[in-house]
Amino acid sequence: MRRMVTVLAAVASLTGCELLGSGGDADSGTATPTPTPTVSESPIAAPSPTGAQHVAEETELYLFEYAWPEAAGKQPELAALLDQRMDHTKEQLVRESTAARASARQDGFPYNKHSYSADWKVVTELPGWLSLSSQVATYSGGAHGMYGVDALLWNKVDKTAMSGIDLFTSPADLEKAVHDRFCDQLNKQREKKRGEPIAADSTDEFDKCPGIDELVVLVGSSNRKVFNRLTFYAGPYVAGPYVEGAYEVDLPVDAAVLATVKPEYQGFFAARN
Structure with missing residues:
Protein backbone atom coordinates (compact mmCIF):
# COMPACT_ATOMS: atom_id res chain seq x y z
CA MET A 1 0.00 0.00 0.00
CA GLY A 164 13.90 16.52 -10.57
CA ILE A 165 15.92 13.46 -9.70
CA ASP A 166 17.47 13.54 -13.20
CA LEU A 167 19.57 16.52 -12.13
CA PHE A 168 21.51 14.42 -9.64
CA THR A 169 24.20 11.79 -10.05
CA SER A 170 21.86 9.10 -8.74
CA PRO A 171 18.81 8.71 -6.50
CA ALA A 172 20.98 6.88 -3.97
CA ASP A 173 23.48 9.76 -3.83
CA LEU A 174 20.74 12.32 -3.22
CA GLU A 175 19.08 10.11 -0.62
CA LYS A 176 22.34 9.81 1.29
CA ALA A 177 22.87 13.58 1.14
CA VAL A 178 19.46 14.46 2.62
CA HIS A 179 18.62 11.36 4.69
CA ASP A 180 19.27 12.70 8.18
CA ARG A 181 17.68 16.10 7.59
CA PHE A 182 14.68 14.62 5.79
CA CYS A 183 13.99 11.94 8.40
CA ASP A 184 14.35 14.43 11.25
CA GLN A 185 11.84 16.85 9.70
CA LEU A 186 9.48 14.03 8.78
CA ASN A 187 9.45 12.69 12.34
CA LYS A 188 8.74 16.16 13.70
CA GLN A 189 5.68 16.33 11.46
CA ARG A 190 4.62 12.82 12.49
CA GLU A 191 4.97 13.74 16.16
CA LYS A 192 2.81 16.82 15.66
CA LYS A 193 0.08 14.77 13.98
CA ARG A 194 0.23 11.81 16.35
CA GLY A 195 0.84 13.64 19.60
CA GLU A 196 3.86 11.55 20.55
CA PRO A 197 7.47 11.19 19.40
CA ILE A 198 8.61 8.41 17.08
CA ALA A 199 10.60 5.76 18.92
CA ALA A 200 14.05 5.31 17.43
CA ASP A 201 13.81 1.52 17.71
CA SER A 202 10.27 1.24 16.31
CA THR A 203 9.68 -1.46 13.71
CA ASP A 204 6.26 -0.14 12.71
CA GLU A 205 6.00 0.31 8.95
CA PHE A 206 4.66 3.84 9.33
CA ASP A 207 7.47 4.88 11.68
CA LYS A 208 10.21 4.10 9.19
CA CYS A 209 11.84 6.73 7.02
CA PRO A 210 10.75 6.06 3.43
CA GLY A 211 13.32 5.70 0.69
CA ILE A 212 13.67 8.28 -2.04
CA ASP A 213 12.11 5.84 -4.53
CA GLU A 214 8.85 6.22 -2.59
CA LEU A 215 8.90 10.02 -2.71
CA VAL A 216 8.20 12.67 -5.32
CA VAL A 217 11.06 15.17 -5.57
CA LEU A 218 10.47 18.76 -6.68
CA VAL A 219 13.11 21.40 -7.27
CA GLY A 220 12.32 24.94 -6.20
CA SER A 221 13.85 28.36 -5.78
CA SER A 222 13.53 31.32 -3.43
CA ASN A 223 15.02 33.82 -5.90
CA ARG A 224 13.98 32.47 -9.33
CA LYS A 225 17.62 32.57 -10.39
CA VAL A 226 18.94 29.19 -9.24
CA PHE A 227 17.53 26.05 -7.64
CA ASN A 228 18.14 26.26 -3.90
CA ARG A 229 15.33 24.23 -2.36
CA LEU A 230 14.07 20.65 -2.62
CA THR A 231 10.62 19.42 -1.67
CA PHE A 232 10.03 15.76 -0.83
CA TYR A 233 6.43 14.57 -0.99
CA ALA A 234 5.25 11.37 0.70
CA GLY A 235 1.67 10.52 -0.18
CA PRO A 236 -0.88 8.51 1.81
CA TYR A 237 0.44 5.12 3.00
CA VAL A 238 4.04 6.15 2.30
CA ALA A 239 4.98 7.72 5.64
CA GLY A 240 1.79 7.08 7.59
CA PRO A 241 -1.72 5.61 7.37
CA TYR A 242 -4.31 7.10 5.04
CA VAL A 243 -5.98 9.02 7.86
CA GLU A 244 -2.77 11.03 8.42
CA GLY A 245 -2.74 12.24 4.85
CA ALA A 246 0.38 13.23 2.96
CA TYR A 247 3.67 14.51 4.29
CA GLU A 248 5.79 17.19 2.69
CA VAL A 249 9.31 18.16 3.69
CA ASP A 250 11.09 21.24 2.35
CA LEU A 251 14.88 21.28 2.60
CA PRO A 252 17.27 24.03 1.54
CA VAL A 253 20.08 22.97 -0.77
CA ASP A 254 23.33 22.57 1.18
CA ALA A 255 26.89 21.53 0.35
CA ALA A 256 26.03 17.84 0.60
CA VAL A 257 23.24 18.22 -1.95
CA LEU A 258 25.41 20.32 -4.26
CA ALA A 259 27.98 17.53 -4.30
CA THR A 260 25.38 15.19 -5.85
CA VAL A 261 24.32 17.50 -8.70
CA LYS A 262 25.50 16.33 -12.13
CA PRO A 263 28.36 18.48 -13.47
CA GLU A 264 26.31 19.81 -16.39
CA TYR A 265 23.67 21.18 -13.99
CA GLN A 266 25.96 22.58 -11.27
CA GLY A 267 25.55 26.13 -12.58
CA PHE A 268 21.80 26.02 -11.98
CA PHE A 269 22.15 25.29 -8.24
CA ALA A 270 23.31 27.20 -5.19
CA ALA A 271 23.33 26.52 -1.48
CA ARG A 272 20.76 28.43 0.51
CA ASN A 273 21.85 29.95 3.80
Whole structure:
Protein backbone atom coordinates (compact mmCIF):
# COMPACT_ATOMS: atom_id res chain seq x y z
CA MET A 1 0.00 0.00 0.00
CA ARG A 2 2.89 2.40 0.67
CA ARG A 3 3.73 2.59 -3.02
CA MET A 4 0.22 3.41 -4.21
CA VAL A 5 0.79 7.15 -4.57
CA THR A 6 4.07 6.64 -6.39
CA VAL A 7 2.25 4.46 -8.89
CA LEU A 8 -0.55 6.99 -9.14
CA ALA A 9 1.88 9.76 -10.01
CA ALA A 10 3.61 7.61 -12.60
CA VAL A 11 0.34 6.85 -14.36
CA ALA A 12 -0.37 10.59 -14.60
CA SER A 13 2.97 11.14 -16.55
CA LEU A 14 -0.78 18.84 -1.45
CA THR A 15 -2.53 21.19 -2.34
CA GLY A 16 -1.33 22.88 -5.50
CA CYS A 17 1.50 25.36 -5.40
CA GLU A 18 0.69 26.57 -1.90
CA LEU A 19 1.64 23.16 -0.61
CA LEU A 20 4.30 21.97 -2.96
CA GLY A 21 7.45 23.99 -3.12
CA SER A 22 6.25 26.74 -0.81
CA GLY A 23 8.13 26.58 2.46
CA GLY A 24 7.80 30.34 2.86
CA ASP A 25 9.83 31.13 -0.24
CA ALA A 26 9.40 34.12 -2.51
CA ASP A 27 7.89 32.02 -5.29
CA SER A 28 5.29 30.45 -3.04
CA GLY A 29 1.77 30.56 -4.43
CA THR A 30 2.80 32.17 -7.70
CA ALA A 31 1.01 29.77 -9.99
CA THR A 32 -0.91 31.47 -12.76
CA PRO A 33 -4.66 31.01 -12.18
CA THR A 34 -6.32 28.73 -14.70
CA PRO A 35 -9.54 29.71 -16.47
CA THR A 36 -12.92 28.68 -15.14
CA PRO A 37 -13.57 25.14 -16.41
CA THR A 38 -16.27 24.28 -18.88
CA VAL A 39 -18.31 21.18 -18.15
CA SER A 40 -19.68 19.25 -21.09
CA GLU A 41 -19.89 15.87 -22.74
CA SER A 42 -18.18 17.12 -25.90
CA PRO A 43 -14.58 16.33 -26.88
CA ILE A 44 -11.88 18.24 -25.04
CA ALA A 45 -11.29 21.69 -26.51
CA ALA A 46 -8.01 23.09 -27.76
CA PRO A 47 -5.87 25.13 -25.33
CA SER A 48 -7.12 28.66 -24.70
CA PRO A 49 -5.40 31.66 -26.36
CA THR A 50 -3.78 32.62 -23.04
CA GLY A 51 -1.83 29.37 -22.98
CA ALA A 52 -3.61 28.18 -19.87
CA GLN A 53 -5.92 25.18 -20.02
CA HIS A 54 -8.64 23.89 -17.73
CA VAL A 55 -11.02 21.24 -18.96
CA ALA A 56 -13.81 19.61 -16.97
CA GLU A 57 -15.95 16.91 -18.54
CA GLU A 58 -18.67 14.87 -16.83
CA THR A 59 -20.73 12.01 -18.26
CA GLU A 60 -22.72 9.15 -16.79
CA LEU A 61 -19.49 7.15 -16.74
CA TYR A 62 -16.88 9.53 -15.37
CA LEU A 63 -15.75 12.94 -14.22
CA PHE A 64 -12.53 14.19 -15.80
CA GLU A 65 -10.57 17.36 -15.09
CA TYR A 66 -7.18 18.48 -16.34
CA ALA A 67 -5.47 21.85 -16.09
CA TRP A 68 -2.16 23.58 -16.61
CA PRO A 69 -1.08 27.21 -16.12
CA GLU A 70 -0.20 29.92 -18.60
CA ALA A 71 3.52 29.48 -18.00
CA ALA A 72 3.30 25.91 -19.30
CA GLY A 73 1.07 26.88 -22.21
CA LYS A 74 3.62 29.45 -23.36
CA GLN A 75 6.06 26.61 -24.06
CA PRO A 76 4.56 25.03 -27.24
CA GLU A 77 6.37 21.71 -26.92
CA LEU A 78 5.45 21.43 -23.25
CA ALA A 79 1.81 22.30 -23.98
CA ALA A 80 1.77 19.58 -26.64
CA LEU A 81 3.20 17.08 -24.17
CA LEU A 82 0.61 17.93 -21.52
CA ASP A 83 -2.11 17.73 -24.15
CA GLN A 84 -0.95 14.23 -25.08
CA ARG A 85 -0.92 13.19 -21.43
CA MET A 86 -4.39 14.59 -20.98
CA ASP A 87 -5.75 12.65 -23.96
CA HIS A 88 -4.03 9.42 -22.88
CA THR A 89 -5.30 9.72 -19.32
CA LYS A 90 -8.85 10.41 -20.46
CA GLU A 91 -8.80 7.41 -22.81
CA GLN A 92 -7.65 5.20 -19.95
CA LEU A 93 -10.37 6.58 -17.67
CA VAL A 94 -13.03 5.89 -20.31
CA ARG A 95 -11.85 2.30 -20.79
CA GLU A 96 -11.70 1.56 -17.08
CA SER A 97 -15.04 3.26 -16.36
CA THR A 98 -16.78 1.36 -19.16
CA ALA A 99 -15.44 -1.96 -17.90
CA ALA A 100 -16.32 -1.16 -14.28
CA ARG A 101 -19.91 -0.22 -15.12
CA ALA A 102 -20.38 -3.39 -17.17
CA SER A 103 -19.00 -5.49 -14.31
CA ALA A 104 -21.22 -3.75 -11.75
CA ARG A 105 -24.34 -4.33 -13.85
CA GLN A 106 -23.44 -7.96 -14.39
CA ASP A 107 -23.04 -8.49 -10.65
CA GLY A 108 -26.18 -6.53 -9.78
CA PHE A 109 -24.40 -3.69 -8.01
CA PRO A 110 -24.81 0.06 -8.50
CA TYR A 111 -22.06 1.75 -10.46
CA ASN A 112 -20.16 4.55 -8.75
CA LYS A 113 -18.88 7.08 -11.26
CA HIS A 114 -15.11 7.06 -11.66
CA SER A 115 -13.09 10.26 -11.68
CA TYR A 116 -9.67 11.65 -12.44
CA SER A 117 -8.30 15.15 -11.95
CA ALA A 118 -4.88 16.69 -12.43
CA ASP A 119 -4.08 20.34 -11.78
CA TRP A 120 -0.60 21.49 -12.75
CA LYS A 121 0.88 24.48 -10.92
CA VAL A 122 4.16 26.36 -11.14
CA VAL A 123 6.65 25.49 -8.40
CA THR A 124 9.20 27.93 -9.76
CA GLU A 125 10.36 29.36 -13.07
CA LEU A 126 14.00 30.14 -13.83
CA PRO A 127 15.38 31.66 -17.05
CA GLY A 128 15.98 28.21 -18.55
CA TRP A 129 13.67 26.03 -16.49
CA LEU A 130 10.04 25.57 -15.50
CA SER A 131 9.34 23.38 -12.48
CA LEU A 132 5.77 22.11 -12.19
CA SER A 133 3.79 20.02 -9.73
CA SER A 134 0.38 18.47 -10.19
CA GLN A 135 -2.18 17.48 -7.60
CA VAL A 136 -3.70 14.24 -8.85
CA ALA A 137 -6.91 12.75 -7.46
CA THR A 138 -8.70 9.59 -8.56
CA TYR A 139 -11.76 7.59 -7.59
CA SER A 140 -12.50 4.11 -8.91
CA GLY A 141 -15.45 2.96 -6.84
CA GLY A 142 -13.74 1.99 -3.59
CA ALA A 143 -14.31 3.15 -0.05
CA HIS A 144 -12.42 6.35 -0.75
CA GLY A 145 -10.46 7.99 -3.52
CA MET A 146 -6.70 8.34 -3.78
CA TYR A 147 -4.55 11.36 -4.34
CA GLY A 148 -0.93 12.13 -4.94
CA VAL A 149 1.50 14.40 -6.69
CA ASP A 150 3.21 14.32 -10.05
CA ALA A 151 6.22 16.44 -10.95
CA LEU A 152 7.69 17.69 -14.19
CA LEU A 153 10.81 19.74 -14.86
CA TRP A 154 10.91 21.43 -18.26
CA ASN A 155 14.23 22.36 -19.84
CA LYS A 156 13.39 25.43 -21.92
CA VAL A 157 16.63 25.28 -23.89
CA ASP A 158 16.55 21.61 -24.86
CA LYS A 159 12.74 21.56 -24.87
CA THR A 160 12.66 18.31 -22.94
CA ALA A 161 10.76 17.04 -19.90
CA MET A 162 12.73 15.69 -16.97
CA SER A 163 12.18 14.68 -13.38
CA GLY A 164 13.90 16.52 -10.57
CA ILE A 165 15.92 13.46 -9.70
CA ASP A 166 17.47 13.54 -13.20
CA LEU A 167 19.57 16.52 -12.13
CA PHE A 168 21.51 14.42 -9.64
CA THR A 169 24.20 11.79 -10.05
CA SER A 170 21.86 9.10 -8.74
CA PRO A 171 18.81 8.71 -6.50
CA ALA A 172 20.98 6.88 -3.97
CA ASP A 173 23.48 9.76 -3.83
CA LEU A 174 20.74 12.32 -3.22
CA GLU A 175 19.08 10.11 -0.62
CA LYS A 176 22.34 9.81 1.29
CA ALA A 177 22.87 13.58 1.14
CA VAL A 178 19.46 14.46 2.62
CA HIS A 179 18.62 11.36 4.69
CA ASP A 180 19.27 12.70 8.18
CA ARG A 181 17.68 16.10 7.59
CA PHE A 182 14.68 14.62 5.79
CA CYS A 183 13.99 11.94 8.40
CA ASP A 184 14.35 14.43 11.25
CA GLN A 185 11.84 16.85 9.70
CA LEU A 186 9.48 14.03 8.78
CA ASN A 187 9.45 12.69 12.34
CA LYS A 188 8.74 16.16 13.70
CA GLN A 189 5.68 16.33 11.46
CA ARG A 190 4.62 12.82 12.49
CA GLU A 191 4.97 13.74 16.16
CA LYS A 192 2.81 16.82 15.66
CA LYS A 193 0.08 14.77 13.98
CA ARG A 194 0.23 11.81 16.35
CA GLY A 195 0.84 13.64 19.60
CA GLU A 196 3.86 11.55 20.55
CA PRO A 197 7.47 11.19 19.40
CA ILE A 198 8.61 8.41 17.08
CA ALA A 199 10.60 5.76 18.92
CA ALA A 200 14.05 5.31 17.43
CA ASP A 201 13.81 1.52 17.71
CA SER A 202 10.27 1.24 16.31
CA THR A 203 9.68 -1.46 13.71
CA ASP A 204 6.26 -0.14 12.71
CA GLU A 205 6.00 0.31 8.95
CA PHE A 206 4.66 3.84 9.33
CA ASP A 207 7.47 4.88 11.68
CA LYS A 208 10.21 4.10 9.19
CA CYS A 209 11.84 6.73 7.02
CA PRO A 210 10.75 6.06 3.43
CA GLY A 211 13.32 5.70 0.69
CA ILE A 212 13.67 8.28 -2.04
CA ASP A 213 12.11 5.84 -4.53
CA GLU A 214 8.85 6.22 -2.59
CA LEU A 215 8.90 10.02 -2.71
CA VAL A 216 8.20 12.67 -5.32
CA VAL A 217 11.06 15.17 -5.57
CA LEU A 218 10.47 18.76 -6.68
CA VAL A 219 13.11 21.40 -7.27
CA GLY A 220 12.32 24.94 -6.20
CA SER A 221 13.85 28.36 -5.78
CA SER A 222 13.53 31.32 -3.43
CA ASN A 223 15.02 33.82 -5.90
CA ARG A 224 13.98 32.47 -9.33
CA LYS A 225 17.62 32.57 -10.39
CA VAL A 226 18.94 29.19 -9.24
CA PHE A 227 17.53 26.05 -7.64
CA ASN A 228 18.14 26.26 -3.90
CA ARG A 229 15.33 24.23 -2.36
CA LEU A 230 14.07 20.65 -2.62
CA THR A 231 10.62 19.42 -1.67
CA PHE A 232 10.03 15.76 -0.83
CA TYR A 233 6.43 14.57 -0.99
CA ALA A 234 5.25 11.37 0.70
CA GLY A 235 1.67 10.52 -0.18
CA PRO A 236 -0.88 8.51 1.81
CA TYR A 237 0.44 5.12 3.00
CA VAL A 238 4.04 6.15 2.30
CA ALA A 239 4.98 7.72 5.64
CA GLY A 240 1.79 7.08 7.59
CA PRO A 241 -1.72 5.61 7.37
CA TYR A 242 -4.31 7.10 5.04
CA VAL A 243 -5.98 9.02 7.86
CA GLU A 244 -2.77 11.03 8.42
CA GLY A 245 -2.74 12.24 4.85
CA ALA A 246 0.38 13.23 2.96
CA TYR A 247 3.67 14.51 4.29
CA GLU A 248 5.79 17.19 2.69
CA VAL A 249 9.31 18.16 3.69
CA ASP A 250 11.09 21.24 2.35
CA LEU A 251 14.88 21.28 2.60
CA PRO A 252 17.27 24.03 1.54
CA VAL A 253 20.08 22.97 -0.77
CA ASP A 254 23.33 22.57 1.18
CA ALA A 255 26.89 21.53 0.35
CA ALA A 256 26.03 17.84 0.60
CA VAL A 257 23.24 18.22 -1.95
CA LEU A 258 25.41 20.32 -4.26
CA ALA A 259 27.98 17.53 -4.30
CA THR A 260 25.38 15.19 -5.85
CA VAL A 261 24.32 17.50 -8.70
CA LYS A 262 25.50 16.33 -12.13
CA PRO A 263 28.36 18.48 -13.47
CA GLU A 264 26.31 19.81 -16.39
CA TYR A 265 23.67 21.18 -13.99
CA GLN A 266 25.96 22.58 -11.27
CA GLY A 267 25.55 26.13 -12.58
CA PHE A 268 21.80 26.02 -11.98
CA PHE A 269 22.15 25.29 -8.24
CA ALA A 270 23.31 27.20 -5.19
CA ALA A 271 23.33 26.52 -1.48
CA ARG A 272 20.76 28.43 0.51
CA ASN A 273 21.85 29.95 3.80
